[in-house]
Amino acid sequence: MIEKLDYAMVPTGFAHCFNGNCKSADHCLRHQIVRFIPDTHWSISVVNPACTNSDGDCKAFMADTPVQYAVGMDHLLDRIPYKEAKCIKQRLLMTYGKNKFYQFKRKERIFSPEDQHYIQQVFLNNGVEEEPTFDSWKTGYRWTKG
Incomplete structure (x- = not known):
């Protein structure tokens, strides 16, 4: 609750x-x-x-479970060798597009758990085992079904 x-x-x-x-x-x-x-x-x-369906099996149901959102990426690529950082940035720009990428950078958009997982996979695919470093964290709720 x-x-x-x-x-x-x-x-x-x-x-x-x-x-x-x-x-x-x-x-x-x-x-x-x-x-x-x-x-x-x-x-x-x-x-x-x-x-609505009172028996608990409702199509409109959305869990009230809080989730962790990452905010900002000012230092995401700081501790990564230049060659890998360049490839990672290019991959993120290709995936999210320029507008969305810079909205993440300017903290106008937050990283969902799925975005965080994707970025971690991009790191791993580029030989970087270090966890991505986001600027801060924010607890919130999922407002869309997914």
Whole structure:
């Protein structure tokens, strides 16, 4: 159960669920965030009650398990030999594109656990066994099903 939440982190249009009778309500992100809706929000997006399933087997269910996001990569390639660092940077630019790559660099976008794993694989594929070094870490929730 979520004890504290900065509601500003909830994406616009994220569907909320008011089905408190659901067996999964105590661990469903869609239901848990309902308690944190600020009075200043005139309307929100809601899961159609007819589409919810109280037995706990609901298509709208999203786990309220926190995940670790990495933020920034100012020193990602600092301790890596130039040749490998150049190849890694090129691979990341090819994968994410210039815009997304520099959004990560400027800390406008955070690295999901999948992004972190991918970068670690790129390091390994280039003979670098050292763990990638990100600038900081941020705990959050998965706002998309995946």
